[in-house]
Amino acid sequence: MMTQINKHLKKEQKGEDKGCCGIPGIPDSRFLKAVSDSTRLRILAHLVEAKEPQMVSEIAKNFPIDVSVVSRHLAILRDEGILLAEKQGKEVYYSVRYEFLSSIFRGFASAIESCCPSKEKGEYFMNSKEKKINAKKIREEVKKTYTEAISRKNLSCCSSLEKTCCSTKAKDIGYSEDELNNLSTDSNIPTFGCGNPLAYSEVREGDVVLDLGPGAGLDLLIAARKVGPSGQVIGVDMTEEMIAKAKENIKVAGVKNVEVRKGLIENLPVESSSVDWVISNCVINLSPEKEKVFSEIARVLKPGGRMVVSDMVGENIPEWLRENKNLYSACISGVISEKEYLSGLRKAGLEKVKVSERIVYQSDELESIIKSSPEISKDIKRIVREQNIKVASIKISAYKPIS
Numbered sequence: 001m002m003t004q005i006n007k008h009l010k011k012e013q014k015g016e017d018k019g020c021c022g023i024p025g026i027p028d029s030r031f032l033k034a035v036s037d038s039t040r041l042r043i044l045a046h047l048v049e050a051k052e053p054q055m056v057s058e059i060a061k062n063f064p065i066d067v068s069v070v071s072r073h074l075a076i077l078r079d080e081g082i083l084l085a086e087k088q089g090k091e092v093y094y095s096v097r098y099e100f101l102s103s104i105f106r107g108f109a110s111a112i113e114s115c116c117p118s119k120e121k122g123e124y125f126m127n128s129k130e131k132k133i134n135a136k137k138i139r140e141e142v143k144k145t146y147t148e149a150i151s152r153k154n155l156s157c158c159s160s161l162e163k164t165c166c167s168t169k170a171k172d173i174g175y176s177e178d179e180l181n182n183l184s185t186d187s188n189i190p191t192f193g194c195g196n197p198l199a200y201s202e203v204r205e206g207d208v209v210l211d212l213g214p215g216a217g218l219d220l221l222i223a224a225r226k227v228g229p230s231g232q233v234i235g236v237d238m239t240e241e242m243i244a245k246a247k248e249n250i251k252v253a254g255v256k257n258v259e260v261r262k263g264l265i266e267n268l269p270v271e272s273s274s275v276d277w278v279i280s281n282c283v284i285n286l287s288p289e290k291e292k293v294f295s296e297i298a299r300v301l302k303p304g305g306r307m308v309v310s311d312m313v314g315e316n317i318p319e320w321l322r323e324n325k326n327l328y329s330a331c332i333s334g335v336i337s338e339k340e341y342l343s344g345l346r347k348a349g350l351e352k353v354k355v356s357e358r359i360v361y362q363s364d365e366l367e368s369i370i371k372s373s374p375e376i377s378k379d380i381k382r383i384v385r386e387q388n389i390k391v392a393s394i395k396i397s398a399y400k401p402i403s
């Protein structure tokens with residue numbers, strides 16, 4: 001027989017739920033704290049999926065942390081009434097108190113709707129935690145990674161990757177032999193991209209092309225061939241060593257109309273309405289301030305100008321993964337979803353926003369990328385599947401309206 005052992009369902013039992021800050025319906029800070037921890041949320045999600053009550057030892061198998069830590073998290077959730085704890089013999093079984101949870105969240109939603117003016121839908125990227133992240137610090141980390149990557153012999157920014165922004169094999173990510181052999185310079189220019197933004201693009205002779213984060217300059221040189229001597233190509237990158245490498249490659253190629261400027265993609269050193277094309281390859285995902293990047297793209301494009309970008313997107317990226325700086329630089333942890341990307345570009349004023357290519361990573365590929373970061377648990381395969389973590393490389397295009 002099961003005996004209920006939740007001793008702390010105090011709010012309902014003692015009628016103490018008067019709401020936080022005098023606003024009925026707003027849960028108190030202890031409840032909010034209980035559900036604002038990423039591990040506890042994962043435990044909760046696990047119990048929802050399990051559908052049946054589970055013992056601590058069963059639950060703990062699914063997490064790369066000690067059983068005693070899982071037990072502490074369970075106690076917090078139990079004490080706030082979120083989980084039901086029932087004793088059977090010596091074992092305690094935990095299950096989710098759905099009705100309690102939905103009544104709390106329904107009350108919360110209606111309290112907010114009734115007291116706060118409704119904002120435009122679309123807090124579209126970066127959860128509140130990311131907003132607090134120090135953008136400068138993230139950029140410093142990214143810069144450090146790419147400085148090291150371009151200075152190393154194997155050139156990778158992570159240990160065992162293919163196809164993300166750590167790739168060094170241009171052919172693997174969509175560059176043709178023709179493109180690579182016609183550069184008048186080293187056809188093995190390292191790429192840290194995740195696609196080929198210029199493939200099938202309509203860049204024409206005489207156009208002005210701006211590349212956000214050109215790295216060692218492969219796309220700059222491909223663009224230079226397309227625009228010819230009457231056109232102009234500009235790259236903006238923040239990493240000095242990358243800029244030096246790009247300049248070296250440009251010099252060897254002997255092209256005169258390619259220029260690399262040092263700067264941030266969030267604050268482009270480029271005149272407004274001055275470029276026909278903005279291209280970029282696996283860079284915007286690295287920005288901690290994507291909203292600014294999207295509005296800078298809209299600013300620098302000429303009316304009628306276009307953007308074509310290869311980049312990484314993702315869904316269900318858990319907080320612990322977002323916090324991992326190695327995987328941030330490996331173009332995984334900073335991703336936003338495809339939907340957020342599209343709405344971000346539209347919000348910046350761009351139109352005809354569409355995705356023309358999408359390569360979704362298989363869970364095995366994703367697992368090996370995530371595992372390349374040393375501090376990640378060995379059990380990542382199961383976690384990737386259970387949490388439905390999804391990452392894809394996409395090619396996305398947009399247009400700046402004429403008026």
Ligand SMILES: C[S@@+](CC[C@H](N)C(=O)[O-])C[C@H]1O[C@@H](n2cnc3c(N)ncnc32)[C@H](O)[C@@H]1O
Binds near residue numbers: 139193
């Ligand atoms: C993943 S690599 C991609 C390089 C290049 N697009 C390619 O395909 O090989 C990222 C590049 O973007 C640059 N970068 C990252 N964040 C940046 C930012 N916020 N502003 C300017 N450059 C940035 C890095 O210095 C690096 O050269």
